[in-house]
Amino acid sequence: MTHPWPVAITGLGCICAAGTDLARCMESLYGGRRAPEASTRFTSSHPTRFPVFEVPGFAEPPELLRTSALGLHAAREALADAGLDLETLRGLRVGVCVGTTVGSAMNNEPFCRDYRAGLDPDLEPIERIMRSNPAAAIAREFELTGPCQTVVNACASGTDAVGLAASWIRGGICDLAIAGGADELGRITYNGFISLMITDDSPCKPFDKNRKGLNLGEGAGMLVLESEELRSRRGVRARSYLLGYGSACDAHHLTAPKPDGEGLRYAIAEALSCCGTPAEAVSFVNAHGTGTPDNDRVESRVLADLLPGVPFLSTKGYTGHTLGAAGAIEAVFTVACLERGMIPGSAGFSTADPDLGGTPVQACTGISGTVALSESLAFGGNNSVILLGKRGAA
Amino acid sequence: MMRITVKGIGVTGGFGCGVADLALALEGGVGRVTELTVPSAGGELRLPAFRAETGRLEEFVPKRTLRRIDHYSKMGLLGAYLALQDGGVLGSDLSRMGVVVASGYGATATTFAFLDSIIGDGDICASPTHFANSVHNSAAANISIMLGAKGPSLTVSQFDMSVPSALVSARQWLAEGRVDTVLFGAIDELSDLIGYLQHRRRGPQQHRAISPLAFERESSIIGEGAAFLLLTAKDSGPAYCTIDAVETGSLYRGKLSLPHDALMLLGADGRKELGDRYLDTVPGRSRVACYAPIYGSMPAGAAFDLAAAALVLQNGKAYPIPGAAGCGMDGIAVPLETERVCSLRLAGSHEYASLTMSRG
Numbered sequence A: 001m002t003h004p005w006p007v008a009i010t011g012l013g014c015i016c017a018a019g020t021d022l023a024r025c026m027e028s029l030y031g032g033r034r035a036p037e038a039s040t041r042f043t044s045s046h047p048t049r050f051p052v053f054e055v056p057g058f059a060e061p062p063e064l065l066r067t068s069a070l071g072l073h074a075a076r077e078a079l080a081d082a083g084l085d086l087e088t089l090r091g092l093r094v095g096v097c098v099g100t101t102v103g104s105a106m107n108n109e110p111f112c113r114d115y116r117a118g119l120d121p122d123l124e125p126i127e128r129i130m131r132s133n134p135a136a137a138i139a140r141e142f143e144l145t146g147p148c149q150t151v152v153n154a155c156a157s158g159t160d161a162v163g164l165a166a167s168w169i170r171g172g173i174c175d176l177a178i179a180g181g182a183d184e185l186g187r188i189t190y191n192g193f194i195s196l197m198i199t200d201d202s203p204c205k206p207f208d209k210n211r212k213g214l215n216l217g218e219g220a221g222m223l224v225l226e227s228e229e230l231r232s233r234r235g236v237r238a239r240s241y242l243l244g245y246g247s248a249c250d251a252h253h254l255t256a257p258k259p260d261g262e263g264l265r266y267a268i269a270e271a272l273s274c275c276g277t278p279a280e281a282v283s284f285v286n287a288h289g290t291g292t293p294d295n296d297r298v299e300s301r302v303l304a305d306l307l308p309g310v311p312f313l314s315t316k317g318y319t320g321h322t323l324g325a326a327g328a329i330e331a332v333f334t335v336a337c338l339e340r341g342m343i344p345g346s347a348g349f350s351t352a353d354p355d356l357g358g359t360p361v362q363a364c365t366g367i368s369g370t371v372a373l374s375e376s377l378a379f380g381g382n383n384s385v386i387l388l389g390k391r392g393a394a
Numbered sequence B: 001m002m003r004i005t006v007k008g009i010g011v012t013g014g015f016g017c018g019v020a021d022l023a024l025a026l027e028g029g030v031g032r033v034t035e036l037t038v039p040s041a042g043g044e045l046r047l048p049a050f051r052a053e054t055g056r057l058e059e060f061v062p063k064r065t066l067r068r069i070d071h072y073s074k075m076g077l078l079g080a081y082l083a084l085q086d087g088g089v090l091g092s093d094l095s096r097m098g099v100v101v102a103s104g105y106g107a108t109a110t111t112f113a114f115l116d117s118i119i120g121d122g123d124i125c126a127s128p129t130h131f132a133n134s135v136h137n138s139a140a141a142n143i144s145i146m147l148g149a150k151g152p153s154l155t156v157s158q159f160d161m162s163v164p165s166a167l168v169s170a171r172q173w174l175a176e177g178r179v180d181t182v183l184f185g186a187i188d189e190l191s192d193l194i195g196y197l198q199h200r201r202r203g204p205q206q207h208r209a210i211s212p213l214a215f216e217r218e219s220s221i222i223g224e225g226a227a228f229l230l231l232t233a234k235d236s237g238p239a240y241c242t243i244d245a246v247e248t249g250s251l252y253r254g255k256l257s258l259p260h261d262a263l264m265l266l267g268a269d270g271r272k273e274l275g276d277r278y279l280d281t282v283p284g285r286s287r288v289a290c291y292a293p294i295y296g297s298m299p300a301g302a303a304f305d306l307a308a309a310a311l312v313l314q315n316g317k318a319y320p321i322p323g324a325a326g327c328g329m330d331g332i333a334v335p336l337e338t339e340r341v342c343s344l345r346l347a348g349s350h351e352y353a354s355l356t357m358s359r360g
Helices: A022-031 A066-081 A086-090 A109-116 A124-130 A134-141 A154-170 A187-195 A228-234 A262-273 A293-306 A323-340 B019-028 B055-059 B071-086 B108-121 B128-134 B138-147 B159-175 B192-202 B272-281 B301-315
Strands: A007-016 A094-099 A148-151 A176-183 A219-226 A240-249 A282-286 A371-377 A382-389 B004-013 B034-038 B045-050 B097-102 B153-156 B181-188 B225-232 B241-250 B263-266 B340-347 B351-358
Touching: A007 A022, A007 A066, A007 A154, A007 A228, A007 A323, A022 A323, A066 A134, A066 A176, A066 A219, A094 A134, A094 A154, A094 A323, A109 A124, A109 B108, A109 B192, A134 A148, A148 A154, A148 B153, A148 B159, A148 B241, A154 A176, A154 A219, A154 A240, A154 A323, A154 A371, A154 A382, A154 B159, A176 A323, A187 B108, A187 B128, A219 A228, A219 A323, A240 A262, A240 A323, A240 B153, A262 A293, A262 A371, A262 A382, A282 A323, A293 A371, A323 A371, A323 A382, B004 B019, B004 B071, B004 B159, B004 B301, B019 B301, B034 B192, B045 B192, B055 B071, B071 B108, B071 B138, B071 B181, B071 B225, B097 B138, B097 B159, B108 B128, B108 B192, B128 B138, B138 B153, B138 B181, B153 B159, B159 B181, B159 B225, B159 B241, B159 B301, B159 B340, B159 B351, B181 B301, B225 B301, B241 B301, B263 B301, B272 B340, B301 B340, B301 B351
Parallel strands: A094 A148, A094 A176, A282 A371, B097 B153, B097 B181, B263 B340
Antiparallel strands: A007 A219, A007 A240, A176 A219, A240 A382, A371 A382, B004 B225, B004 B241, B034 B045, B181 B225, B241 B351, B340 B351
């Protein structure tokens, strides 16, 4: 049995450098505020101090990875927004689907450093990793009984987690799902992205002619998805609906997008086809827009071909690239923008690049439509797209 | 629930390479335990381990092309090619195929090699090649690139529950018609650090065989390998079996409902801490089998269990449990006719997965 699209979204939660909840994040976005700085949480012997987007004032408990703590923080906000308490949750079959890149990796640097030095290091950092799988940590916290999945599709993880959770709801596998993404900043990803030479040593400039790369960020975004049957029974409103999900692999290169954007084109087409939504109905696109030369070139050209004239922006100028959390945070922002009828300017953009397919919006812009796309491109050639909007909007 | 058909199997592990080697090992009831040597503060540790070879990959991919691909991805590639070959679709149009990979720990050797590049030589010497290949979805990406598979790609890392969790989504792709087939597999890799952690977390490793049903003692032996299945929603043509139900989640209250008429294929792999949970969960008088002694203790073992169950159902007879004599449950010690298998895997204090398969 597979229920038709759409799938209701009844709760949202978000934490990132732009704010510790969704309301604060949207204030920052609409206010054009961003403050990337050198990390206060770790040091590096690299001669250049690349700016990052840290969540200020957030302290994780010692027993959990910061990634999972960020995920739990956003999940609590989303559940409260959906009007769900522990008692209600325990009467339901609830799934958890969370995207991450570092949240399930066995890569504790101090432990490995001591081991390499011939010591017998304390096992606690490893035990912390073992109990911090992001989806499992949320399921355990709320004693949730449904399926639980940590998606590690690199930078598309958050978008895929939302799309897959919707699939579970449609398949009757669970009544409700907490879906999203979470990732923390750390030395390993920091040094890794610098080594690939795709990091900007100044605040990132997505889609700008002078873009030099990404700035890393951290955070989490969570959505509560519900079956229509449950939503009706609870008598709650849907903030929005997931109208479609598309995903395709470039099968081209481990770290670079396919120049013709074939996988992204397919993913967009698939997402639109789920509810039969015409391309003309899309009112804006929350693009992946990392600020790397390759990503922005491919993505803007595909958008120009498939969705000509549709306004697009990147919110990574406010959050940094939060990797496995990015797709989920951006899905949450997309819903909030649809509700407000306005999208923020694409922070960091100032100079058009004739090599790109178009230019992003530069200031807060009103939108009249009710449907929007949020998309993610990732290492491994993964391209994932979700379509969000009002029920029947297509 | 929609049934999934298992059309092909591709495996590499401590028992050898390919479905025929797995069948032989199951029939013989013997695992090929070798050694993993890892450095430690007290000197070199020599641990029992199940190692996987990838030499046969050169039957499918030119050696030159494999130069920059690490052992983790090579195991995945070999499992993938063997499953496609076994399913009779190697060289066919794969545009409607999805790729799903589950892994408990990902590319651990490459991950540690990246850390080594920083620890040993400083941040400025971080290796971009190691970083790119340490990303969890690197194997799925390499599989898609080599095969030209442009459908959706998913990698799941949920420690012990990676395989059943990933199977939930693979089945949905088929149910929704998003793809026609799914190349579904699991990979786990041995490395110095995984070996060292086995030693630190589980104590001295004197045993040379896993005794999966001797729940009162630790007998796990780490393993590595890849197990891939070619899955489809269509059930025409030859197939091993069908997967009829996939139940996974956490149990905080009540008892798990399990089929009474199925052979219970337990994911027990010698880890002492899960013994009581298996004893509490498996219904009394169940017929029980366990094949971890053939391929070792690892999160990807759940996919090897699926491959073993498929062979059991194809043959109509369950293989005896290696070393079943004296086991604490009613483990089968002689070949036993069966038409249904329930693969049961438990993890932590509450997590479970039960995958029910039949001859179709």
